[in-house]
Amino acid sequence: MPKRFWILGILLVICCTAFMTWGARGPLHFVIPFRATKLAALGLVGMSISTSTVLFQAVSQNRILSPSIMGFDALYIMILTAAVYFLGGMTVANLSAHLSFAVSTGVMVIGALGLFSTLLRSSQNNLMRMILTGIVFGALFRSLTDFMQRLIDPNEFSVIQTGSYARFTQIETDLLFIAAALCAGALFLTWKMRFRLDVLALGRDVAMNLGLNVRRTELEALTLTALLVAVTTALVGPVAFLGLLVVSLARLVVPVERHAPLLICAGLIAMIVLIGGQLLFERVFQLTTPLAVIIDLVGGSIFLFLLLKGHRR
Structure with missing residues (x-):
């Protein structure tokens, strides 16, 4: 298993190096800081979204669910549309970046907690009920x-x-500094609760018999999920199926039930996908198509495949 992590780490270093140096034209003192900001954003988004998906799947007790499938991205677009509708496009475009980020993050955290809390009120083993809940909320938004x-x-x-x-x-x-600070705190708390997630993965009844406060663990996990997804979405916009894509790949690379290696592997794969994908789109093929479009296409296909195969926890 460590060997696999080393391979992923080397691939990530290669992607980062190529991203910083490929096609660099002009003074390095300008190119390096400019690209470093984008590189940091890609890494932050990748690590945060992969971690939020692992947390969400731990609470939902299912491997094919992710925050986006529960309608979170539709909630973000609805908030953006409502802001333009009530305030006007020019007002929204000219809003302070800090104010827009703070309002978007706050509203999405509150909305996400309300949305994700349906998991705590539903049957944990009823896959179709959870999926239908997300479909209904997404359709409403x-x-x-x-x-x-x-x-x-x-x-x-x-x-x-x-x-x-x-x-x-x-x-x-x-x-980016504010988002990094918030996400770093959430990632640290997630790493601290990795052993509780292992116990939770055994099932609610078994976890309760082992002395785990299941309700508290689920609330903490959902709160961290809401914070991670809200911050990254407010920072760069929605990436619907990235989490499902990278976590599914991570489970193939590290086919174990422990969350510590899964969190690390999913984070590495997510950063490789985002940084490597942006490198190919932007520098190699020189395409203007957003990378998120391809990620959503591949991730959506994986979701349908897992759903049709009945690949459940």
Whole structure:
């Protein structure tokens, strides 16, 4: 297992080095800091989304669920659309980056906790009920979004369209520091509770018999999930199926039930996918298509495959 981590680590170093140096033209004192900001954002988003997916699957007791499938990305787009609808596109575009980040993060954390709390009220073994809950909430958010978008001035729709996809080319350095601090705290707390997650993976009844406070562990995990997803989404935008994609790959690389190696492996794979993918799109193929589109296509295909195969916990 350590050998596999070394291989992933070497691949990550190669991707980071190529990302920083490939096609560099101009003074290095300008190119390196500019690319380093994007590299840090990609790494932060990858580690945070992979960790949030592992936490969410631990609580839901299922390997094919992720926060995005429960309608979180639809919630973000609805919030953005509502802001443009009530405040106007120019007002939203000219808002302070710090204020926009704080409001978006706060609203999404509250909304995510309300959304994810349905897991605690539902049957933990009822897969279809959990999936249908996410579909219903997602359909509701999208319906409200479509209604507001039909009433918005077409000239202001570009603000919504820009924010509907993850963007790694324009990152506020100050916001990156704030997001990194919040995510670092959440990642640290997640690492501390890794052994409790192992116990929770045995099942609610077994975990309770072993003395684990299941309700508290689930609430902590969902709170950390909400914080990680809200911060990264407010920072760069939604990346719907990234978590499901990288965690599914991580379970193939480290086929164990312990969460410590799974968290590390999923984080490494997520950073390789984002940094390597952005390198190929931006520098090699020189494409303008957002990387999130391809990730959602591949991740969505994996979700359908797992669902049809009945691959459940």
